[in-house]
Amino acid sequence: MKKKIHQDIYISVFVYAFAFTMLFLGHNIKNAESKLYPFICIGLIIILNTILMISALIKGKKMSSAELDAANTVRWQEIKKPLFIFLGVLIYVVVFDFFGYFVATAVMMTGFMWILGVRNRKTLLLVPAVLLMLIYLFFVIKLHVPLM
Amino acid sequence: MEIVSAVISNFLQIDVILALFAGVISGMVIGAMPGLSATMGVALLTPITYGLSPIAAISMLTAVYTSAIYGGSISACLLHTPGTPASAATASDGYALTRHGQGMKAIGTATICSMFGGFISAIALLLISKPLSSISLAFTPSEYMFLGLFGLTIIGSLAGDSLIKGIIAGLIGLVIACIGLDGMNGVPRWTFGITRLESGLSMVPAMIGMFSISQALLIAEDLFKGKGLIVDDPEKALQGNIIPSKEEIKAITPVALKSSIIGIFIGILPAAGGDIGSWVGYNSAKKSSKHPEKFGHGSLEGIAASEAANNAVTGGALIPLLTLGIPGSGTAAIMLGSLMIHGMQPGYELFSKQAAQTYTIIAAFGLANILMGAIGLLIARKVAYVALCPMAVLCPIIIALSTVGSYAINNSMFDVYVMAIFGILGYFFRKANIGAAPVILGVILSSMVEKNFRRMWTLSRGNVIGWIFSHPISLVLIAMILIGLFSPVVVKRVNNRIVMKEDKNCFTSSSED
Numbered sequence: 001m002k003k004k005i006h007q008d009i010y011i012s013v014f015v016y017a018f019a020f021t022m023l024f025l026g027h028n029i030k031n032a033e034s035k036l037y038p039f040i041c042i043g044l045i046i047i048l049n050t051i052l053m054i055s056a057l058i059k060g061k062k063m064s065s066a067e068l069d070a071a072n073t074v075r076w077q078e079i080k081k082p083l084f085i086f087l088g089v090l091i092y093v094v095v096f097d098f099f100g101y102f103v104a105t106a107v108m109m110t111g112f113m114w115i116l117g118v119r120n121r122k123t124l125l126l127v128p129a130v131l132l133m134l135i136y137l138f139f140v141i142k143l144h145v146p147l148m
Numbered sequence: 149m150e151i152v153s154a155v156i157s158n159f160l161q162i163d164v165i166l167a168l169f170a171g172v173i174s175g176m177v178i179g180a181m182p183g184l185s186a187t188m189g190v191a192l193l194t195p196i197t198y199g200l201s202p203i204a205a206i207s208m209l210t211a212v213y214t215s216a217i218y219g220g221s222i223s224a225c226l227l228h229t230p231g232t233p234a235s236a237a238t239a240s241d242g243y244a245l246t247r248h249g250q251g252m253k254a255i256g257t258a259t260i261c262s263m264f265g266g267f268i269s270a271i272a273l274l275l276i277s278k279p280l281s282s283i284s285l286a287f288t289p290s291e292y293m294f295l296g297l298f299g300l301t302i303i304g305s306l307a308g309d310s311l312i313k314g315i316i317a318g319l320i321g322l323v324i325a326c327i328g329l330d331g332m333n334g335v336p337r338w339t340f341g342i343t344r345l346e347s348g349l350s351m352v353p354a355m356i357g358m359f360s361i362s363q364a365l366l367i368a369e370d371l372f373k374g375k376g377l378i379v380d381d382p383e384k385a386l387q388g389n390i391i392p393s394k395e396e397i398k399a400i401t402p403v404a405l406k407s408s409i410i411g412i413f414i415g416i417l418p419a420a421g422g423d424i425g426s427w428v429g430y431n432s433a434k435k436s437s438k439h440p441e442k443f444g445h446g447s448l449e450g451i452a453a454s455e456a457a458n459n460a461v462t463g464g465a466l467i468p469l470l471t472l473g474i475p476g477s478g479t480a481a482i483m484l485g486s487l488m489i490h491g492m493q494p495g496y497e498l499f500s501k502q503a504a505q506t507y508t509i510i511a512a513f514g515l516a517n518i519l520m521g522a523i524g525l526l527i528a529r530k531v532a533y534v535a536l537c538p539m540a541v542l543c544p545i546i547i548a549l550s551t552v553g554s555y556a557i558n559n560s561m562f563d564v565y566v567m568a569i570f571g572i573l574g575y576f577f578r579k580a581n582i583g584a585a586p587v588i589l590g591v592i593l594s595s596m597v598e599k600n601f602r603r604m605w606t607l608s609r610g611n612v613i614g615w616i617f618s619h620p621i622s623l624v625l626i627a628m629i630l631i632g633l634f635s636p637v638v639v640k641r642v643n644n645r646i647v648m649k650e651d652k653n654c655f656t657s658s659s660e661d
Binding site: 011018030036037055085096097101118131146 | 196198199312313315316319320322323326332333336337340361364366369371372373538539540541543544547549551552555556561564565568571572575576579580581582597598601602605
């Protein structure tokens with residue numbers, strides 16, 4: 001059976017991607033003084049990330065598959081459904097952008113409660129209605145936030 | 149005398165009083181819900197304070213902070229599920245009393261001792277803050293820079309299982325905060341020609357995303373795993389008299405006082421929060437108790453020690469926050485952002501030019517603790533039902549409130565997208581045991597570190613090392629940074645030992661039962 005990889009290695013890859021992207025895009029910054037501080041931070045990130053990757057490689061070699069399974073807290077089986085919910089959040093934000101907060105929130109709340117297992121009709125209707133009414137009173141009436 | 153009258157007149161404003169009540173009740177409710185922390189409560193409620201005066205706004209947030217820590221004890225006693233990590237030490241004794249039909253006594257003791265610890269810490273905040281803030285008058289840019297870095301050492305306790313990952317996350321926060329126009333010379337950095345990015349990424353949507361949206365995703369994950377119901381029927385558990393007897397109050401008072409002092413000191417340290425405070429207070433009380441064998445099996449002293457200490461941490465954490473701009477806990481880090489939003493820059497000015505405002509906030513914090521105790525005794529039984537709120541209902545409520553909060557800052561959809569991006573980032577950071585707080589701390593403290601680093605660079609004419617060695621306070625701060633970074637590792641190990649020892653004792657006794 002193929003041995004799994006310690007999750008810190010994936011984290012390191014993402015951190016490298018972030019650091020080198022910022023470094024690459026940061027070359028366009030015109031003033032050297034403006035670059036100095038963020039580039040020092042990026043340099044430190046790269047150094048520490050290298051240490052993290054090396055230690056993850058060493059730890060990964062020493063650990064058995066079962067130990068690695070326990071150490072790797074980010075598991076596809078666990079995160080795929082929350083990622084689906086996050087996709088829903090993104091759609092909600094886009095709908096909010098086009099149709100306004102109240103329509104988007106009413107649909108999102110009812111939909112999410114349904115997906116998450118709420119079947120009581122009163123709850124599905126009353127929770128969004130009460131919350132949206134409170135938000136309307138506070139944010140629209142009192143704070144004059146244009147949510148419509 | 150002038151300040152006293154100004155404080156009284158500020159304090160009697162209706163918006164301040166209403167904000168205090170709202171802060172206390174919402175904090176208690178948030179704290180009582182397992183899974184929602186004081187940090188998340190403060191992040192989520194910050195946008196609600198936009199329409200308030202700075203005094204009302206910060207008073208409300210301090211009330212949320214202390215009440216959420218207390219609220220955590222309600223679900224700890226009732227469900228053996230700490231509402232916040234700070235109440236973990238309360239859970240074993242509180243729940244043991246609940247099982248013996250004395251749930252209300254456990255909650256009553258937690259309420260009184262939380263109030264006591266919080267109030268003592270407010271007095272400490274009042275007495276220590278001004279002298280400490282005057283130290284900052286001797287600071288040059290290098291001291292301010294190292295102070296900012298010292299503030300970052302809290303990462304040691306906020307980072308999950310690895311200090312190195314926490315530091316990387318903090319550094320990522322420092323870099324992210326550089327996006328936008330350079331504050332010193334107006335040069336655009338990583339703006340990609342997008343006008344909206346020139347003013348940088350808004351701090352509050354980032355905070356809300358990292359703490360609240362990520363929490364909603366974690367709740368969804370739990371639900372998909374089948375952890376839908378938080379609690380069984382609390383009716384049977386909530387019995388007995390909420391007010392402890394005279395003898396019991398007499399017995400717990402010295403414990404509560406000692407734990408409060410411990411909590412204040414732990415709160416001041418940037419490396420430790422309410423969770424560590426409560427365990428240290430609990431352990432210290434157990435060592436000095438005449439009945440250590442009762443700890444873990446329904447000891448009122450145990451509840452008193454843990455609750456007085458964790459609420460005393462709140463005032464302790466506000467001391468370095470208000471005086472030096474360095475947060476003593478994760479929640480205090482979020483409050484630092486809130487202070488800045490309301491135009492209050494921590495430091496000596498807060499105790500000179502803005503003294504009336506600052507002392508009103510401190511007084512309000514003290515009163516918030518008393519209100520929390522009074523309201524807690526009146527409505528604790530009702531608040532306990534909050535724990536019954538199904539997670540499936542809670543999750544979309546958090547998303548809806550987070551979205552409106554992020555939008556309301558600038559009436560900008562851009563901020564809502566920022567919240568969403570930081571939400572998924574926060575989820576992965578928390579899943580990977582890095583924690584959400586280090587990034588936010590980096591974002592908050594970045595401008596302080598950069599501004600003073602560049603000033604020091606200019607003043608030292610490139611000879612930074614020589615400059616640092618000619619400033620003894622800087623050297624002291626460097627030593628403190630090193631201690632701050634590595635002491636949490638030691639504290640965590642000691643803390644884990646205490647927890648393991650407690651668990652072992654509980655297990656042994658329940659086997660005997």
